[in-house]
Amino acid sequence: MFSMYIDVSDVVGKLMYLSGRHEVGVFHAMMQRTFMETGRHARPVIKREILKEYEVKSSWVDDKLGQPRPLGTELGCLIPIKSKRGAIGGIYVATGGMTRVQGTVQHMRDGTTRNRKAHWRVRRINAKIVKGQQSTMPELMAHQGGNPPFRNGMAGVAFTRTTKARLPIASVVGLGVPQMPINRSRPAIEADIKIYLMKRLQHNYERLILGGL
Numbered sequence: 001m002f003s004m005y006i007d008v009s010d011v012v013g014k015l016m017y018l019s020g021r022h023e024v025g026v027f028h029a030m031m032q033r034t035f036m037e038t039g040r041h042a043r044p045v046i047k048r049e050i051l052k053e054y055e056v057k058s059s060w061v062d063d064k065l066g067q068p069r070p071l072g073t074e075l076g077c078l079i080p081i082k083s084k085r086g087a088i089g090g091i092y093v094a095t096g097g098m099t100r101v102q103g104t105v106q107h108m109r110d111g112t113t114r115n116r117k118a119h120w121r122v123r124r125i126n127a128k129i130v131k132g133q134q135s136t137m138p139e140l141m142a143h144q145g146g147n148p149p150f151r152n153g154m155a156g157v158a159f160t161r162t163t164k165a166r167l168p169i170a171s172v173v174g175l176g177v178p179q180m181p182i183n184r185s186r187p188a189i190e191a192d193i194k195i196y197l198m199k200r201l202q203h204n205y206e207r208l209i210l211g212g213l
Contacts, residue, residue: 032070036077037204054130056091090171092128094151
C-alpha cells in the first residue's frame with residue numbers, strides 16, 4: 001500500500017492558535033472531523049483527475065483507492081492507495097508486438113510457384129498511458145532482465161523474459177495510481193483539497209463556537 005501525503009500544515013496553523021480558547025478534546029474532535037470530511041471529499045477528486053489525465057478505467061481506479069481513515073492519535077487522515085501498476089496490454093491499451101503473417105503462394109514469371117512460409121513479424125510495442133500521448137516500449141527491458149518485450153498476437157498483455165531462458169516471464173507494466181497524482185495531477189488535487197479543507201474548517205469552527213459540535 002502507498003499513502004499520498006498532502007501538506008496542509010499552513011492551513012491548520014491559521015486556526016491552531018484558537019485551540020487555547022476551547023477544551024483540548026473538543027477542539028481536537030472538531031479538527032479530526034474536518035480532516036475526515038476532507039478525506040471523503042478528496043477520494044473522488046483524486047479519481048476525477050486521474051481519469052482526466054490517464055488512459056485507465058474508472059473501476060480500476062476505484063479498486064486502487066482506499067477509504068479515508070484517521071491517523072490514530074494524531075490529527076489528520078490518510079487515503080491508502082494500492083501500489084500495483086497497470087499491465088501494458090491489460091489496463092493500458094497496447095499495439096504492436098508479435099503478429100503472425102500467414103503463408104502465401106507466390107506465382108513466378110516463369111510459371112512456377114514458390115511457397116512463402118508463415119512467420120512472425122515483430123513490431124515495437126506502443127501503449128496508451130497518458131491521455132493524448134503514445135508511449136513506445138524500449139527495445140530491451142533493462143530493469144527486468146534486459147530482454148525485449150513481446151505480445152503474442154494483436155491482443156494480450158505484454159511480457160518480457162527475465163533471463164535468457166524461455167521461462168520465467170514477467171508482465172510489462174506502466175504507471176500505478178501512486179505515481180499518477182505525484183507526476184501530473186498533484187497540483188490540481190492539492191489545490192482542490194486545501195480549498196475544501198478551509199471551507200470545512202470555517203464551517204465546523206463556527207459550529208463549535210455556537211455549541212453545535
